[in-house]
Each structure stands twice: as structure tokens, then as C-alpha cells.
Amino acid sequence: MVNSKWVGDTPARITRAFEQAKQAAPCVLFIDEIDSFIPSRDGSKNQIAESDKIVNVMLTELVNIRRHRVLVVAATNRQDKLDAAAIREGRFDFKIEVSAPDEAARIGLLTKGLQKRVVIPLDMEAVHAVAKRWNGFNVKRILAVTEEMPTYLRTHRASMVGYEELMGALRQVQGRKGRVPADTKGLNELVLPEATKTAISMVAKRLTDTLRIERLGGSLPSGVLFHGPSGTGKTAVARALAKETGWAFLTAAGPDLLRDQDAFEKLYAEGKELRPAIVFIDEADDILRDRSYSQASAITNKILTVMDGAGDKVRDVVVIAATNNPDQIDPAMLRAGRFTEKVPFFVADAASVRVLVLDWLANRKVQLASGATPEVIAKLLDGLSPANVEGVLQYALNTAIHLTKEDDAVVLSLDHVATGLSIVAPQ
8 A cells, every 4th residue: 555645654664665676676566546647647737735745756666676586566457547657568567458358258256156155056148148247247246146145045036046136146246326216116016108108118128028028139218319399208208118128218318418528438447347238318409409509519429330330339238318309310210220129108198197087096095076077177278298297187176276265175276287387287
């Protein structure tokens, strides 16, 4: 440990560490996380004097140590962040990339790790299946799944370690990150038009029955476009889909991604770490807009690049984007392998509005005035989006409460609904 909270102490500690290595020669001096000692100074106009001094000391010591029988080995996660002068030949002559394990290595790690820790048989088809889709996971993550398996099996009885057990242990390793909000409704609780319900059910089925569907030649979507008027439930469905499937849920709004061109890449990288994961982009109109007419073509290009993958495409991260204007989306976004699947959202029809009204009333302590039946209220609200239906009803209830004396029961009338309609969704 050579870092110090005291100003001027770290350079002295570095020097002492190199002196100890010289005295112990022949030896190997291993420097972990060397990026904290030799960060890039390119373009740093406000370089802190202490940091500058640390880099200079490291440069000097790395040259001087070559006169002794000491092999200096350093490790970093970010070679691109290191000072160019520090890693040139004459200081570090060889750069060896230690990449994530390939498919064969992943199979070996899983097989040996599980055989060591569990007594029930392994479904080797499932082991091969998860090894194929866990590309990019490091050794520690894969071994952590095998270490977690005994704990998982204590609460989930199984006669064999199969696909569900492997994915379940992975989710336990990942912890509670990427969970949907606690008040998220399930898919069966949402009131959706039949066309939307069918399309969403098809997506959900493939995310929950992945192994069988891929065995039969089916595929998982890499991107899904939710399109339709504002307030038709796109965000609620994305959350419900994550809740239904047990996938991690990460979300960002299009305007936020526009402010930081690296934000989507970071979000997608987090999705890769938490996979299987749904990455939801709300209000995606501007970042997906046709680049011929867009001021945000740079972020659109980055999304295309990230979704295409570099070499080894990620299979268990699904990007869902919500837009009110599908006709303005860049055509390149809609081709196969990107937002291939499109799910339409509509304003609620008469039957759906009636269900929404009944569900809303069932969860409120309110009486209905004479003539204010759920059917009549639903007819007044016909043609509104689900969000506006709830908004009108809530405003009507607020109005009724305001006009009710403290000890009286709250009675909702058609006049209250009409007031809510004029405020929330004026024609």
C-alpha cells in the first residue's frame, strides 16, 4: 500500500517500495491498479501538483529499476487512461491483454466449479447454453455463480442444475440492482388493447422460456420499439415486462442521454453486467430521429454501434425505446438486429375504459352519486389514454373531497368527472 492521505507522502512511499524490490532482487514487483499512479496527462491544463509529482517519480523509478534484477509487472483495467510516457518501451516493454474467458473457458469454469460444489447432476446442455450467452463475464463473475449455487439450491429444490438454476444463481449474485419499483403492476394487471397485449405476451414468453425457444430456432429480440400516443402505458408495460420476466430493469430518458453522449454506452454496459436486463429509453424521439433531420446524429450513431456489438454480440440485453412518433425514426434503427419488433399502443377503447374505471373505483373509498354509474363515467372518458383516464378520475375525486364537509362521505358525481375532464383532457 503506497497511497497516502498526506500531501507529499505518496511519492516517498513509491520510492521506498522500489528500494525494497531492489534489495530483494531477484524478484517480481507487482503494481496493481497502476492507473492511480500514472494517469494520462494529455490535455490536463489543471493538473494537480501532487499527481504530477507521483507520475514523475514513477517514470524515474521505472527506468532506474532496469539496472537491477527486478521484473516489474503492473495491472490496469484502463490502458487508454495511462500516461503515454509511462507505458512506452523502456519502461513497460510488453503489453499483454487479459481478456474475458472465451466460450470454452466459460464451460470449463462452470463445469469444474459446479462439480466441486454441488452433488446433483449437471444439465450439460444448460451449461453450454449459459456459457454461450455469458460472453464478456469475467472469471470472478462466473465462479461466483458456482459458489452461489449451493445457497440457491437450499431454497429452490431441483434434481439437476439446469438453465433455470444457473440463471437464478446469477440473479442472486447480481443482488437487487436493476429492480423495478415496488409498486410496479404485473402484465395481467394492466388494461391493454388486444393487439398490444398479444405483442407483449410474445416478447415476455421469449424472455422467460429462452432455452426452449432458441432450441426450436427462435430468437430473442435485441431491440423493441413501443410506439403510440403519450399516456398509453408504454412505461408501465416496460416495467411490468421486467417484473414478469425477472430481468434487471435499467432506464433513462432521451433528453438525459442527449446531454451526455457517453450515457447510453454506460447504461448498456451496466445492462451487460446485470444481464439478463431490459434497458428502457423513455421519450426516445429525439435520439432515434432520422439523422437527415436530426441535431443529435452523434448519439444516434453511438446507439447503432452499441446495439450492433463489437465482435461478440450480447444476447441477454434487450433495449426497449418508447416514442410518440414512429414515422420520424431513422430507418437504420428499424432494420433487423436493432429495433426489429414494434409494439403499438393505443388510446383505450370503450371496453378498456370501463375496466380502468372499475379498477380505479375498487381501490378508492368513494361513493357514486345517482346516475354516475361506471358505465356512464366510462362513456364520458371514451377515447382517452389510460393515463388521462386515471388523471381525470383523480382530479374528480380531489374536487369531490374539496367540496365535502369533514364528516361526510365522499360522493363522486358526473359534474366532478366533467370538471376533471375539462382540466386534465380538454377537448
